[in-house]
Amino acid sequence: xxxxxxxxxxxxxxxxxxxxxxxxxxxxxxxxxxxxxxxxxxxxxxxxxxxxxxxxxxxxxxxxxxxxxxxxxxxxxxxxxxxxxxxxxxxxxxxxxxxxxxxxxxxxxxxxxxxxxxxxxxxxxxxxxxxxxxxxxxxxxxxxxxxxxxxxxxxxxxxxxxxxxxxxxxxxxxxxxxxxxxxxxxxxxxxxxxxxxxxxxxxxxxxxxxxxxxxxxxxxxxxxxxxxxxxxxxxxxxxxxxxxxxxxxxxxxxxxxxxxxxxxxxxxxxxxxxxxxxxxxxxxxxxxxxxxxxxxxxxxxxxxxxxxxxxxxxxxxxxxxxxxxxxxxxxxxxxxxxxxxxxxxxxxxxxxxxxxxxxxxxxxxxxxxxxxxxxxxxxxxxxxxxxxxxxxxxxxxxxxxxxxxxxxxxxxxxxxxxxxxxxxxxxxxxxxxxxxxxxxxxxxxx
Numbered sequence: 001x002x003x004x005x006x007x008x009x010x011x012x013x014x015x016x017x018x019x020x021x022x023x024x025x026x027x028x029x030x031x032x033x034x035x036x037x038x039x040x041x042x043x044x045x046x047x048x049x050x051x052x053x054x055x056x057x058x059x060x061x062x063x064x065x066x067x068x069x070x071x072x073x074x075x076x077x078x079x080x081x082x083x084x085x086x087x088x089x090x091x092x093x094x095x096x097x098x099x100x101x102x103x104x105x106x107x108x109x110x111x112x113x114x115x116x117x118x119x120x121x122x123x124x125x126x127x128x129x130x131x132x133x134x135x136x137x138x139x140x141x142x143x144x145x146x147x148x149x150x151x152x153x154x155x156x157x158x159x160x161x162x163x164x165x166x167x168x169x170x171x172x173x174x175x176x177x178x179x180x181x182x183x184x185x186x187x188x189x190x191x192x193x194x195x196x197x198x199x200x201x202x203x204x205x206x207x208x209x210x211x212x213x214x215x216x217x218x219x220x221x222x223x224x225x226x227x228x229x230x231x232x233x234x235x236x237x238x239x240x241x242x243x244x245x246x247x248x249x250x251x252x253x254x255x256x257x258x259x260x261x262x263x264x265x266x267x268x269x270x271x272x273x274x275x276x277x278x279x280x281x282x283x284x285x286x287x288x289x290x291x292x293x294x295x296x297x298x299x300x301x302x303x304x305x306x307x308x309x310x311x312x313x314x315x316x317x318x319x320x321x322x323x324x325x326x327x328x329x330x331x332x333x334x335x336x337x338x339x340x341x342x343x344x345x346x347x348x349x350x351x352x353x354x355x356x357x358x359x360x361x362x363x364x365x366x367x368x369x370x371x372x373x374x375x376x377x378x379x380x381x382x383x384x385x386x387x388x389x390x391x392x393x394x395x396x397x398x399x400x401x402x403x404x405x406x407x408x409x410x411x412x413x414x415x416x417x418x419x420x421x422x423x424x425x426x427x428x429x430x431x432x433x434x435x436x437x438x439x440x441x442x443x444x445x446x
Contacts, residue, residue: 155258167273195301211301211314307417324417 077092078085081099086092094116097103103113105120114120122145134149135142138156143149151173154160160170162177166184171177179201182188188198190205194212199205207228210216216226218233222240227233235257238244244254246261250268255261263285266272272282274289278296283289291313294300300310302317306324311317319341322328328338330345339345347369358373359366362380367373375397378384384394386401390408395401403425406412412422414429418436423429 197301214305 076085076087077089079092079095079099081096084095086095097115101115103115105114105117106112107114107120107123109124112123114123133142133144134146136149136152136156138153141152143152154172160172162172162174163170164177164180164184166181169180171180182200188200190199190202191197192199192205192208192212194209197208199208210228216228218227218230219225220227220233220236220240222237225236227236238256244256246256246258247254248261248264248268250265253264255264266284272284274284274286275282276289276292276296278293281292283292294312300312302312302314303310304317304320304324306321309320311320322340328340330339330342331337332339332345332348334349337348339348358370360373360376360380362377365376367376378396384396386395386398387393388395388401388404388408390405393404395404406424412424414424414426415422416429416432416436418433421432423432
């Protein structure tokens with residue numbers, strides 16, 4: 001102990017203190033003291049470029065080693081990009097890759113690169129027998145990643161743990177909440193280079209680009225119909241299988257997709273959560289709102305490649321294309337009559353079933369929907385709310401009024417594609433087309 005005293009008094013330590021087992025923790029920290037030349041004892045090591053060394057100077061020197069406060073070196077690693085500090089170099093190295101984008105973990109089969117080892121492990125499973133290693137115990141569906149399985153489980157439990165702080169709508173996954181928040185912020189970071197239209201999500205942009213390219217990369221294996229989106233194909237396949245896994249808890253009606261069920265639920269609640277910012281009209285679906293907004297903007301983004309006519313909705317274009325091909329894919333099983341649209345077939349089927357859920361209280365006549373009943377009721381009331389300002393003639397429904405106005409305006413919106421003739425009504429065009437097809441209407445012999 002006398003030797004230790006003399007070395008401390010000279011403020012020069014040529015060797016680290018040799019401490020006894022009973023010495024305190026403060027004494028065990030007495031390492032790395034510098035000599036008079038300023039060089040540290042032991043082998044020289046260069047500090048890490050982001051390493052910070054905190055040195056505490058000797059405040060007091062006494063003759064007892066137990067009372068010596070010496071320098072203690074603590075290391076930390078500060079990120080130069082976000083100033084986050086890490087105690088371990090390993091954690092710092094992992095963090096710095098977030099900024100540099102360095103991906104050091106490579107898949108040996110497909111050479112895809114990953115930021116973290118855990119991501120590589122999850123990816124490796126995709127190469128093992130399809131990679132669907134996480135099955136749902138309730139429905140048997142399997143997933144490539146555990147997080148996808150956990151999100152799927154919420155479908156069965158009904159749990160939506162991610163609420164929107166602005167509209168209180170909840171979601172099963174945090175990514176779905178992040179996508180939803182862009183509705184409130186108005187953020188549309190993905191822009192189409194061809195028409196300049198912007199979108200909230202990359203998948204929405206990818207789907208939109210196929211409008212310009214006409215690409216439909218997802219064919220149905222049963223009927224050959226092609227789709228722009230894989231999700232649309234999956235929903236279409238349920239038509240063939242008859243699968244409707246989403247029942248309404250109030251009326252029991254079932255649907256092919258959860259989104260269709262959500263839209264249907266708004267009928268029971270009366271909710272129309274998507275208002276138009278220009279006229280205030282509200283809608284149950286975002287698609288219906290988007291189509292409505294084109295009325296104000298005049299946008300017709302879906303042109304027909306054969307005649308150049310443009311439409312606000314892709315469904316309207318698809319229906320129009322059947323006028324060129326004469327395709328009528330929806331056939332009545334009772335009488336064999338075919339239709340271009342499924343909704344027309346559904347209305348037609350009510351004729352065979354004599355289904356008339358809307359009955360006139362005065363004459364007992366049944367109608368397939370409430371709008372037709374409302375039009376009929378005006379016959380009993382004598383109401384003719386649509387009056388022509390040119391000639392004063394009145395009409396019970398708006399469609400008849402519009403057809404009448406074409407007499408005054410000279411508008412003939414239904415043009416023959418084979419000759420220059422045009423017509424005020426679609427029925428007139430149909431009769432005319434028989435001339436070109438050499439088809440004559442049925443006539444009765446006298």
